[in-house]
Amino acid sequence: MKIEGYNASDHYDEMFTETGVIRQHYEEFSQGLKKIALKKMNHLQFSANQTQKAMGMTFNVYHDNQGLEKILHLDIIPRIIPNEEWLHLESGLKQRTYALNLFLQDIYNDRKILKDGIVPEELILGSKDYLKPCVGLTPPKGIWCHITGTDLVKNKDGEYYILEDNLRCPSGVSYMLESREIIKRAYPDIFNQKGIRPVSxxxxxxxxxxxxxxxxxxxxxxxxxxxxxxxxxxxxxxxxxxxxxxxxxxxxxxxxxxxxxxxxxxxxxxxxxxxxxxxxxxxxxxxxxxxxxxxxxxxxxxxxxxxxxxxNAPGTGVADDKAVYAYVPKIIKYYLGEDPILNNVPTYLCREEKDRKYVLDHIHELVVKETNAAGGYGMLIGPKASSEEHAKFKELIKANPTNYIAQPTLSLSTVPSLTEEGVQARHVDLRPYILYGNEIEVIPGALTRVALKKGSLVVNSSQGGGSKDTWVLYN
The missing domain is CATH 3.40.50.11290 (Rossmann fold)
Structure with missing residues (x-):
């Protein structure tokens, strides 16, 4: 199957190789998609939008002056992840969740990791998310992070990287569940033939x-x-x-x-x-x-x-601070004696003089993030920002360096998406959900967030992003 005008050459595309060959895990879906005309696809997209409205699948955007409820646009073309790839993600997410739970128990009790100098004491004890009333507490069954939504991206090297950990009140799982029901009805024949792991x-x-x-x-x-x-x-x-x-x-x-x-x-x-x-x-x-x-x-x-x-237990927010994120590989090594299965994105801490100087000198190449911001706010994408925006963020960093980190600009992978110009490549990230009760379990599906604007790397719903159903295959 070849899609007219589809460009997958300057980044990693999850359906097509650089030479335009369909990847094996998309082959069956592409055969079914061949039989659906573009007009029919547009009709399916319209029906999906109407179904979302009828079901009340809306959210408020706090920074939208109109104050209107909006639907989280569900793109009609699903993202497909092969089983072997998912098993790798699953093992890495379990490792990370277990280590972060041990970290939270430690910093609110013995503080061994701080005394041993693995994580700077002032970074934790000085954080506004380190809740002093929780000091000395052990939550029921010793579990702090019961529901985690970890954000990942796939870079142009085809490898997944952890973007951030969400340990407070991660949202979006209802969209994952309801999107599955909508997409199943859109492609009943394809869905029933593919062997897709359930999320219901x-x-x-x-x-x-x-x-x-x-x-x-x-x-x-x-x-x-x-x-x-x-x-x-x-x-x-x-x-x-x-x-x-x-x-x-x-x-x-x-x-x-x-x-x-x-x-x-x-x-x-x-x-x-x-x-x-x-x-x-x-x-x-x-x-x-x-x-x-x-x-x-x-x-x-x-x-x-x-x-x-x-x-989740009160106090978990300190572990998903973007500055603490940079230390998670060391946290895993400290508590588990293992190397991380899933890598972090290389991170520059502006609180460190050497890192800060590099960020200020290379701000046009980097993504700068406010450590406690969410939803795509408090962020600068250097290569796409103006010189005025570069100058503004330089001053913000100089005024409060502890409040900022920076990372290289990743080339997020793309997945075919239905746009007004037809089927086009759009950048995506991935938010799997992890439950920690009697054991740690990663739900075999995820919320895929998609940047709806051509070339955009911002997938957050509050910034105009949409979503996709995520199919994890049995084999």
């Missing part, structure tokens, strides 16, 4: 993991949401519904005798496990921010007393 059991696995955190035989589980104005509220309500548990706001909960109760029509009911989608500092106005209207007064004391489990 994620809610059941998530519930089992949450129940594992309690010592009760039948624990009561809930999803704690900030409310309907949160950008990911659709996901909160979707997951609560799929798990068959209560969706609660802070005002629905009350703490008595260091136990958390839901207010129901039949009176108070104790809740044992909360999948919280509220940021750490808003959880409890008595312990963290006193002006928080989202949290539950006294919930942190209930947590410390062991009467409620929280997923």
């Amino acid at each position: 059991d994620y809610p059941a696995k998530l519930l089992r993991m949450l129940q594992h955190l309690s010592n009760k035989a039948k624990p009561v589980v809930g999803v704690l949401t900030p409310g309907i104005y949160n950008s990911a509220y659709y996901e909160h309500s979707y997951l609560a519904l799929q798990m068959g548990v209560e969706l609660v706001n802070g005002v629905d909960l009350i703490v008595e005798d260091k136990k958390v109760y839901m207010q129901t029509t039949k009176g108070l009911e104790q809740i044992d496990v909360l999948y919280r989608r509220i940021d750490d500092v808003f959880l409890d106005p008595r312990t963290f921010r006193p002006d928080s209207m989202l949290g539950v007064p006294g919930i942190f004391e209930a947590y410390k007393a062991g009467n409620v489990a929280l997923a």
Whole structure:
């Protein structure tokens, strides 16, 4: 199958080799795609968009002055990952998750890794995400990071690189699940023939993991949401519904005798496990921010007393700081005695004088990131930025070097995507979801985010990116 005007020569394309030959894991799909006319493809895309709207698959963009809810555009052409490639990713993600959990337990207790000088003490203890109320705590079952969404990219060398770890309240899994249902209906014949690993059991696995955190035989589980104005509220309500548990706001909960109760029509009911989608500092106005209207007064004391489990555990944010990210290979080696299976992107820490000088001298070649920003904000893509933007970021780095890191500009891999000009190559990243309960499990699918604009490397939904269904093959 040859696609008219398709360019896959200056980067790694996941469907075509540099010479235009179809990669083996895409061959069956391309045969089925041949039978679908472009007009039919456009009709399928329109139907997918309408289905998303009907299902309420929308999100708010906080930085959008119009304040409108938008759908996360689902591109109709799936991304396909061969089984051998996925198994490599799976082993690397399990290794990384296990090591980061040991790191969190250590830095809030013995601090051996800091005393041994592997990670700078001031980087951790001086971080705004290092929560002093968590010092000395061990979460239920010793697990800190229960739900992780790790972002990866495939570079032009065909290798995957870890871009960042999301250990706080990673979002997007509902889009992974619902996108699968939409795409299955778009290509029923192709889907049934290919042998694609399912993702539909994620809610059941998530519930089992949450129940594992309690010592009760039948624990009561809930999803704690900030409310309907949160950008990911659709996901909160979707997951609560799929798990068959209560969706609660802070005002629905009350703490008595260091136990958390839901207010129901039949009176108070104790809740044992909360999948919280509220940021750490808003959880409890008595312990963290006193002006928080989202949290539950006294919930942190209930947590410390062991009467409620929280997923993810408060305090995990310090481990996915972009400056700490640079030390994860050393963290893996320190705790596990192993080399990382998946590599980091080479990272320059602007807090280090040598690195800072290199970044300032080569800013036009690098991607500069604010260490605590998310959603594609606080970032400069040097090769695509203006000289004015270069100058602005140089001043920001000089004023607060600890707040910035820099990385080489990667040539993200591309996947065929349906655009107004027909099927074109668009850059993608990958966010697999990892659950840590009785064991560490990587869900055999992922949220693939796609940059919808030609040549763009920014895939974040808040910056105009879209998504794809991700097919992981059995063999």
